[in-house]
Amino acid sequence: MSTVDQMQSRGSLIERIAADRPSLSKAFGRIADVLISAPAEFMGRSIQEIAASAGVSEPSVVRFCRHYDFDGVPDFRIALAMSLVAENANPSRPFLEPTIADKAFVNRAMKMAVAREAVQLIDSDRSLILDSGSTIQYFAQHLRAASGRTILTTGLNIIETLWGCRQHTVMLPGGTVRFDARALTGRMVEQSLENMRFDTVYFGADSIDPEHGLSTFNEDEAHQNAAMANASRRLVVLVDSTKFRAPSLHRFCGIERIDTIVTDRNIPADIESSLRDRGVKLLIADHTGEDSIK
Structure with missing residues (x-):
């Protein structure tokens, strides 16, 4: 269970x-x-x-x-x-709010499979926004071997993952440090994004629902995620299937804004059907249980 x-x-x-x-x-x-x-x-x-x-x-x-x-x-x-x-x-x-360390540990193999599947989406991206979620951190590991791109993130965990990748231009907005989340937050993040435009934002989420959309535990994070979405041409969501039954809290994006959702094969059939009916593209990762942290 x-x-x-x-x-x-x-x-x-x-x-x-x-x-x-x-x-x-x-x-x-x-x-x-x-x-x-x-x-x-x-x-x-x-x-x-x-x-x-x-x-x-x-x-x-x-x-x-x-x-x-x-x-x-x-x-x-x-x-x-x-x-x-x-x-x-x-x-x-x-x-x-759960710590980023706890989030990264739970459902780790599924998250790693989702991150690996999502890499195929970056080919058309020259500029990306990455949020600070645990699944996005696994995704960032794959970007270490990618050709040069401009990457903005609020995640100090993402900065750590991409450290030394000189082919990328990596940007941090201003903001206040949320230590447990290892991320920046606050109005300064939103102000930094107001006059910027990116090809794609890659989000994780604490909850996703065909009716309610995307939501997160932290209210400040919800505000800055909305600003990230507004600054991006395309919105991609990386979530393991357990997030489709999670209770929602602070909503930051409706389903109609999402281009693609990358998840695992355990997504409930009724939710998969509802998302496809709403025009959302789905990529389904096949988690074999063999994923591991290197």
């Missing part, structure tokens, strides 16, 4: 864990207390830091997440954030 399906079938993870608290083991109870009292700490800290805060071993933190049928801590934290979105989170509780 995917992270999204797990979240949808269970509602709020925090509520479930709070209900379970009296029956949990001593170690799991301490971890639950950290999560319930300080969800931001659980979302943003390393496993080592969570274990130290709860006074338990690091394997106990992993076992706690697996107790709720997740593969590990990254999957659990993604589902935690998404469950809070799905329940329209308590207004008194600040929204918690």
Whole structure:
């Protein structure tokens, strides 16, 4: 069962864990207390830091997440954030965005297959915008061997991936650093794009829906993504199939603006049909399970 399906079938993870608290083991109870009292700490800290805060071993933190049928801590934290979105989170509780490290780990093989499939689209591009998402970072790895292009990005992770690729002209707009996302954000990003034009923008998304369009966890990111779309002739979206069932939050683009979506073969049939009916081109990556990080 995917992270999204797990979240949808269970509602709020925090509520479930709070209900379970009296029956949990001593170690799991301490971890639950950290999560319930300080969800931001659980979302943003390393496993080592969570274990130290709860006074338990690091394997106990992993076992706690697996107790709720997740593969590990990254999957659990993604589902935690998404469950809070799905329940329209308590207004008194600040929204918690997953870190880029957690996003990159979850569904990694599918994301790598999608990124590899998308490379065929760059032939007509002389200038590109890349967002800061984890799938786009895998896509940027393929650009290391591509001929020279002008590339603008808000992603510090993308800059790191393209470091030393002197054939490219790589541009960063101004902005404020979002450390967990390893990206720039803010009005300065939008101002930088106002008088610029690019061939294609390559987006990831936290959620994609045939009716609602593309959305993301972070409101500032949604504003700058809309500016990126307005500065580009063509819009391409790279998403693994789990994003089609994710709850939406901050919308930044309608489906009618999208030229091509690159995803994997697990895209739900009804959604695939709906997207094709709306004139969206689809590229389907065949994930074999053999992808790996080199």
